[in-house]
Amino acid sequence: MTDNEESMxxxxxxxxxxxxxxxxxxxDDLSLRNTELRLVQPFLEALGWDVRLPEVEADVNVPDxxxxxxxxxxxxxxxxFVDVVPCEDSLREADIDRLEVGMTAGGVDWGILTxxxxxxxxxxxxxxxxxxxxxxxxLPSYExxxxxxxxxxxxxxxxxxxxxxxxxxxxxxxxxxxESLTETLVAAADGAATDEIAAIVDGFVDDLLVALGxxxxxxxxGGAARPSKATAGNSADSTDGDPAATGRKDASPGxxxxxxxxxxDGRSASSATTEGGEYVVRVFDGRTSVGAVGTEGPVGAMAxxxxxxxxxxxxxxxxxxxxxxxxxxxxxxxxLARTPVHPNGTEMRSHRRLSNGYCLLATLDASSAxxxxxxxxxxxxLRVMFQGxx
Numbered sequence: 001m002t003d004n005e006e007s008m009x010x011x012x013x014x015x016x017x018x019x020x021x022x023x024x025x026x027x028d029d030l031s032l033r034n035t036e037l038r039l040v041q042p043f044l045e046a047l048g049w050d051v052r053l054p055e056v057e058a059d060v061n062v063p064d065x066x067x068x069x070x071x072x073x074x075x076x077x078x079x080x081f082v083d084v085v086p087c088e089d090s091l092r093e094a095d096i097d098r099l100e101v102g103m104t105a106g107g108v109d110w111g112i113l114t115x116x117x118x119x120x121x122x123x124x125x126x127x128x129x130x131x132x133x134x135x136x137x138x139l140p141s142y143e144x145x146x147x148x149x150x151x152x153x154x155x156x157x158x159x160x161x162x163x164x165x166x167x168x169x170x171x172x173x174x175x176x177x178x179e180s181l182t183e184t185l186v187a188a189a190d191g192a193a194t195d196e197i198a199a200i201v202d203g204f205v206d207d208l209l210v211a212l213g214x215x216x217x218x219x220x221x222g223g224a225a226r227p228s229k230a231t232a233g234n235s236a237d238s239t240d241g242d243p244a245a246t247g248r249k250d251a252s253p254g255x256x257x258x259x260x261x262x263x264x265d266g267r268s269a270s271s272a273t274t275e276g277g278e279y280v281v282r283v284f285d286g287r288t289s290v291g292a293v294g295t296e297g298p299v300g301a302m303a304x305x306x307x308x309x310x311x312x313x314x315x316x317x318x319x320x321x322x323x324x325x326x327x328x329x330x331x332x333x334x335x336l337a338r339t340p341v342h343p344n345g346t347e348m349r350s351h352r353r354l355s356n357g358y359c360l361l362a363t364l365d366a367s368s369a370x371x372x373x374x375x376x377x378x379x380x381x382l383r384v385m386f387q388g389x390x
Contacts, residue, residue: 013140016046020136024117030087036069039116040084044070048151055151063105065098071106072154078108079154085115096120100129107165112149121145126291127312167212170205171289178205209289210282210387277389279366281305281373284383294388299362302369303352305384306336306376310356313380321358325375335361335372366390 023038024030030038041051049056049072060071060078070082083099085091091113099111099122111122119139121132132145139146147153170177182201186194279301280294291312293304309315322334322343332344340348340359351359364372370386377384 012046013143013146016042017136017139020116024087024136027087030116032084032086035087035116036084039087040070040082040114043114043116044072044082047146047149062102065101065105068102068106072149072151074151074155074158078106079158080110080112080149081106081108082112082114085113087116089115091115091118091120096122096131103129110149110154121149123148163212167209167289170212171209174205174209174288178202181205206284206289206385210385279389280387282385282387283308283377284385285381290382298366298369298390299352299364302364302373303354303360305373306358306360307354309376309380309382310354310358313382315376315380316356316358318379325371333361335364 019042020039027034027038044051044056051070054076055073057071057073058069059067061067062081068081069084071078072080072082081099081102083095083102085095095113099113099120103109103111103122103124109124113120113122116136118135119133123130132142134142178198178201181204182194182198185197185201189197277296278294279296279298280292281301281304282292283290283305291308293301293308295301295304306315319336322337324333324335332346333342334348337348337359338357340351342348348359348361350362352362354360366389370390373386374384
């Protein structure tokens with residue numbers, strides 16, 4: 001297969017959709033096997049995978065479930081799981097759950113579920129699994145998201161995936177790793193400067209985990225877009241209804257992830273000028289890295305970090321709203337509030353609405369955003385490190 005064939009284009013996907021639509025309308029028998037032959041295997045070929053080579057394995061056993069229909073591999077290691085349902089059947093939530101179980105058991109972050117008429121694309125992002133659902137005829141509209149499952153895109157992510165796996169494995173054994181390194185160095189120093197060596201090793205291991213990259217960051221591998229996180233009420237069944245039904249746009253470079261802006265919020269000039277970089281917040285519980293988030297701007301990174309603290313560490317139970325940092329000298333203004341109104345009664349003109357409904361002030365510069373994240377993490381008994389363009 002040539003390099004050109006490995007990269008999907010919009011034309012490739014439109015041609016596939018036309019051929020698949022013909023197969024669906026003209027075939028009398030689209031059993032599971034025929035669905036695979038006439039719809040799924042051509043789809044994988046359109047993504048750049050050669051189903052005749054070992055890079056695509058069929059009926060692969062994984063723990064906790066029946067075999068995965070197709071496993072797409074890079075360097076003989078599973079990278080994408082593909083489950084198939086007969087074309088005549090609808091995709092069910094149980095089918096999605098089954099695929100997620102397989103992804104977890106197999107240590108795979110990417111998955112596709114399809115019956116040839118509808119598609120569900122899954123991408124693991126830390127503890128969450130993000131989802132994009134769309135019908136066959138809508139695939140070209142989601143070219144950016146679908147392209148993340150091409151052979152070329154999967155191969156490009158492998159180094160980042162390897163770093164993440166290394167970071168996770170080191171983090172799980174962090175204390176033992178640090179102790180072993182310290183013992184080796186102390187022995188080499190004949191017992192001199194034991195405390196100093198231990199402290200330096202602790203910092204080294206932390207820096208190593210940071211250098212290996214965010215383990216569950218909202219920053220995507222290589223800055224690429226992932227499918228959007230699914231929301232309540234959008235089940236897989238809904239994609240088998242109206243032809244235009246539920247496809248969610250993938251996160252674009254201008255979207256700061258889970259924390260979205262209200263339509264009329266806007267950004268101040270000071271915050272807008274810092275967009276376009278990379279702002280990562282890593283969260284630690286003691287010496288253990290427990291999460292990382294990031295976006296192209298400091299306000300988005302702050303928002304995502306607060307979302308993480310709310311979701312995983314019940315930050316809201318420790319807050320009294322409206323809230324502002326202890327060091328703030330603007331007594332009448334809030335950084336977090338239930339409504340977009342400051343304590344002094346003025347409107348919070350530029351804010352971001354978090355997933356739990358809180359309003360977050362969106363005019364902070366990078367230094368102020370860091371102070372907010374650091375203080376809120378401290379209230380949750382955690383510490384943070386800042387990486388990138390802070």
